Amino acid sequence: MAYIEPAPIKDKENPLESMMSRFDAAARLLGISDEMYDILKVPARQVIVGLPVTMDNGAIKVFEGYRVIHSNILGPAKGGIRLDPAVHLDEVRALAAWMTWKCAVVDIPYGGAKGGIACNPREMSAGEIERLIRQYTVAMLDVIGPDRDIPAPDMGTGPREMAWIVDEYSKAKGMTVNNVVTGKPLVLGGSLGRTEATGRGVTVAALAAMDKLRMNPYRTTAAIQGFGNVGSFAAELLHERGVTVVAVSDISGGYYNASGIDITAAVNYRNSNKGTLDGFSGAEKISNEELLALAVDVLVPAAKEDVITDDNAASIQAKMIVEGANGPTSASADEIINSKGILVVPDILANAGGVTVSYFEWVQNRIGYKWTLDRINRRADRVMKDAFDRVFETSQRYQVPMRLAAYIVAIDKVASTYKFRGGY
Numbered sequence: 001m002a003y004i005e006p007a008p009i010k011d012k013e014n015p016l017e018s019m020m021s022r023f024d025a026a027a028r029l030l031g032i033s034d035e036m037y038d039i040l041k042v043p044a045r046q047v048i049v050g051l052p053v054t055m056d057n058g059a060i061k062v063f064e065g066y067r068v069i070h071s072n073i074l075g076p077a078k079g080g081i082r083l084d085p086a087v088h089l090d091e092v093r094a095l096a097a098w099m100t101w102k103c104a105v106v107d108i109p110y111g112g113a114k115g116g117i118a119c120n121p122r123e124m125s126a127g128e129i130e131r132l133i134r135q136y137t138v139a140m141l142d143v144i145g146p147d148r149d150i151p152a153p154d155m156g157t158g159p160r161e162m163a164w165i166v167d168e169y170s171k172a173k174g175m176t177v178n179n180v181v182t183g184k185p186l187v188l189g190g191s192l193g194r195t196e197a198t199g200r201g202v203t204v205a206a207l208a209a210m211d212k213l214r215m216n217p218y219r220t221t222a223a224i225q226g227f228g229n230v231g232s233f234a235a236e237l238l239h240e241r242g243v244t245v246v247a248v249s250d251i252s253g254g255y256y257n258a259s260g261i262d263i264t265a266a267v268n269y270r271n272s273n274k275g276t277l278d279g280f281s282g283a284e285k286i287s288n289e290e291l292l293a294l295a296v297d298v299l300v301p302a303a304k305e306d307v308i309t310d311d312n313a314a315s316i317q318a319k320m321i322v323e324g325a326n327g328p329t330s331a332s333a334d335e336i337i338n339s340k341g342i343l344v345v346p347d348i349l350a351n352a353g354g355v356t357v358s359y360f361e362w363v364q365n366r367i368g369y370k371w372t373l374d375r376i377n378r379r380a381d382r383v384m385k386d387a388f389d390r391v392f393e394t395s396q397r398y399q400v401p402m403r404l405a406a407y408i409v410a411i412d413k414v415a416s417t418y419k420f421r422g423g424y
Contacts, residue, residue, distance in 0.1 A: 017331070018094070018306075018327060018330060018331040019094045019097055019098060019327075020041070021331040022331065022334075022403060022404065022407050023040075023041070023097070023101075023407060023411070025404055025407070026404055026407035026408045026410075026411050027040070027411060029398060029400065029404070029408060030408055030411060030412055030415070032411070032415055036415050036418070036419075039418060040071070040411060040414060040415060040418075043068050043069060043070045043071075043093055043096060043097075044069045044070065044071055044072055044077075044111075045067075045068070045069040045143070046066075046067075046068050046069075046089070046093070047066065047067045047068070047140070047143055048064065048065070048066055048089070049064070049065045049066075049067075049136070049139040049140070050062050050063075050064060050065075051063040051064070051065050051117065051132060051135045051136055051139060052135070053128065053131045053132045053135055054131060055128055056125050056127060056128060063117055063118060063119050063132060064117070064118045065115070065116070065117045065118075065136050065139060065140075066087070066089055066092045066114075066115060066116045066117070067081075067092075067113065067114075067115040067140055067143050067144070067149070068089075068092045068093050068095075068096040068113060068114055068115070069096065069111065069112075069113045069143070069149055070093070070096035070097045070099065070100045070111065070112040070113060070114075071097075071100040071111040071112050071414060072111040072148070072149075073111055073414050073417050073418050073421070074100075074103065074104060074108075074109050074110060074111050074413070074414060074417055075108075075109035075110050075111060076110060076111065076145075076146070076147050076148050076149060076150055077096075077099075077110065077111040077112060077113035077148070077149040077150070078099055078103060078108075078110040078111065078112065078113060078149075078150050078152070078182075078355060078358065078359075079095065079096055079099040079112055079113035079114040079115065079149075079151065079152065079154075080095075080114060080115070080151065080152045080153055080154025080155075080157070080183075081114075081115035081116065081117070081136070081151045081152070081153070081154055081157050081161070082095075082114075082115070082116045082117075082154035082155040082156055082157065083116070083117050083119050083120075083121045083129075083132075083155065083156030083157055084116065084118070084119075084120075084155055084156055085118060085119060085120040086118075087116035087117065087118050088118075091116070092114045092115065092116045093114075095114035095326070096112045096113050096114040097112060098112065098326055098327075098347070098348060099111075099112030099113060099114060099355070100112030100410070100414065101348045101406070101407060101410035101411070102347075102348040102349075102351075102352045102355055102410075103352075103355060104409070104410035104411075104413040104414050105348050105349050105352060105387055105390075105391065105406050105409055105410045106349070106352045106355070106356055106383050106384065106387040107383070107386070107387065107390075107413070108355065108356060108359045108383075109359075110150075110355070110359065113149050113150075113151075114154070115136075115140075115151060115154075116154075117132060117136060119132065121156045129161070130164055133157075133161050133164045133165060133168075134164055134167075134168045137164070137165045137168040137169055138168060138172070141169070141172055144165075144169070144180060144181075145180060146177060146179040146180050146362070146365075146366075150179070150180065150181060150182060150358075150362060151165060151180075151181045151182075152181060152182045152183045152355075152358055153183040158183070159183060159184055159185040159188075159190060160185075162181045162182070162183050162184045162185075162188075163184060163185055163188055165180065165181050166178050166180060166181060166184060166188060178365050179362050179365035179366055182194075182358040182359075182361040182362055183358065183361075184361075189361070189364070189365050190361060191357055191358075191360055191361035191364060191370075191371075191376065192370070192371070192372070192373040192376055193357050193360075193373050193376040193377055193380065194354070194357045194358065194361060195229065195233075196229075196233040196237075197353045197354045197356065197357035197358075197380060198229065198230045198233070198324070198351050198353050198354035199229065199230045199231070199232065199233025199234040199235075199236075199237060199302075199324070199353075200233060200234075200237055200353050200377065200380065200381070201350065201351060201352055201353015201354065201356065201380065201384045202230065202234040202300060202302070202322055202324045202350050202351060202353065203233075203234050203237040203238055203241070204353070204380075204381050204384040204385055204388070205322055205345045205349060205350040205384060205388055206222075206234075206238065206243075206298055206300070206320075206322045206345065206350075207241060208384075208385055208388040208389070208392075209320050209322065209343055209345050209388070210297075210298070210320075212343075212392060213319065213320065213343065215297060215319070216242075217238075217241050217242040217243050218242035218243075220242075220243050220244065220297045220298060221243070221244045221245075221246050221296040221297050221298070222235075222238055222243050222244070222245050222246070222296055222297065222298040222299070222300060223245070223246060223247035223248075223291050223292075223294045223296045223298070223299050223300070223318070224238075224245060224247070224248050224249070224300040224302060224324075225248075225249050225254075225288060225291055225292060225299075225300065225301045225302060225303050225307060225328075226249065226250065226300075226301065226302035226303030226304075226324065226325065227248050227249060227250040227266070227270060227277055228250070228302070228303075230302040230324045230325070230351065231248065231250075231300065231302035231303070231324060232248075232263075232266075232267055232270070234300055234302060234324055235248055235261075235263045235266075235267075236263050236264070236267065238298075239260075239263045243298070244259075244260040245260060245261050245263055246258055246259075246260055246261065246294070246296060247261070247283070247286070247291045247294055247296070248261055248263075248266060248277070248283075249277075249286075249288050249291050249303070250270070250276055250277045250303075251276065252276050252277055252278035252279075253277075253278075253285055253286065253287055253288060254285070254286040254287055254288050254290060254291035255277060255280055255282070255283035255284070255285060255286070256283050256284045256285075256286045256290075256291070256294070257282065257283040257284065261282060261283050262282050265282055266280060266282060266283075269282075288303075288307070289312065292307065292308065292312060292315070292316060293312070293315040293316065293317060294317065294318075295317040295318075296317070296318050297318065297319045297320070298318060298319070298320055298321075298322060299316065299318035299320070299321045299322070300321075300322050300323075300324050301321065301323055301324060301325055301328035301329070302324030302325050302328075303325055303328070304325055304328070305325060305326060305327035305328055305330075306327065306328070306329075306330045307325075307328050307329075308321070308328055308329040308330065308333050308337070309330045309332060309333050310330070310332040310333050310336060312333075313329075313333040313336035313337050313340075314336055314340075316337065316340065316342060318342060319342065319343065320342060320343040320344070320345065321337070321342055321343070321344045321345070322344075322345040322350050323344070323345065323346055323347040323350045323351065324347075324350060324351055325347065325351070326347045326351065327347060328347065329344065334401070334403065338401050343402065344401060344402055344403055345388070345402055346402055346403035346406045348406050348407070348410065349387055349388065349391055349402070349406045352384065352387065353380055353384055356380050356383050356384065357376060357380055360376055360379065360380070390409055391405045391406045391409055392405070394406075394408055394409050
């Protein structure tokens, strides 16, 4: 299964407003100036392009494409390209900002960016998608680049699309430039370990949080909403560390077994059943809402955004929430979750394992040398553990929840770098 960088899906709340509410709270605690607030709030660059594409029936259809660079203060911008009919500028702006804070939290020398094309790839042929991606690449030649802005897979895109971008960009530059994107096929310079990187990072963050709460993994239960790339790898790795995963779910619903689900059997069933758990017999069928309310130690929402809202937050019984997806907890639910004393490892920390290994891929491309899987995993685990410790220490120092602490760490890093560079 190809790695897909986690990204919010438009649902109940405006993702830009949700992100900004957390940003505002952290900025107030840090006491940053009005000038710095405006610098960090406003994207550095927003590009909207029309993309005429010849469809298989000979007709020309024009698609709208976006690329937002939120910040390049720490280094070249980084972020995926998504294909979705509902994609819109506010969503892409929110995703770009999330990437800025995520890279800063894990101390990677990247800024944040995101891209999107308003289309439905499920209704398009491979040829139509290829022509669209190549047209998008041409339109963004003065935006993207290995030292400027580095795209990656996102919803609706994968290694195939990244290979097309490499090819089109390389043609324009007259030489092979494989480090213009990450998430490429291995033969084109992709990195080992990237597919499982986000789920692995979620596991490292969860184990670090368990250690702070003095929870023994072998006496810990977990429920994981979402059984795609992130959720399934997190389930496998948590299970390997002794955690009893009692519930998992996907689009077909939830599956619960009080004695623990056989994760290997569930993964094998999904892979042989057109990518879904529908009909899985190793557990009792429950709803996704019931899964969220289970009396477990660890809840991992790894599906989509806004699954925990002010409507259901009061029913959450988990001792900790480790956010595998971006934005799974709406801003309106934060106060309820915090009042219940639930430790939340926020999305910009918990799912940063993916962008960490993306950074490793870029580094390997630049030096022209491939690292071993063991080296990649060791370095990624260290990055995630160090980031968790920084955010936890900040949480204790400011006496604020982990989510707010993560934004404080990120905003402080970006603002301090800007001041040292003498931007104003």
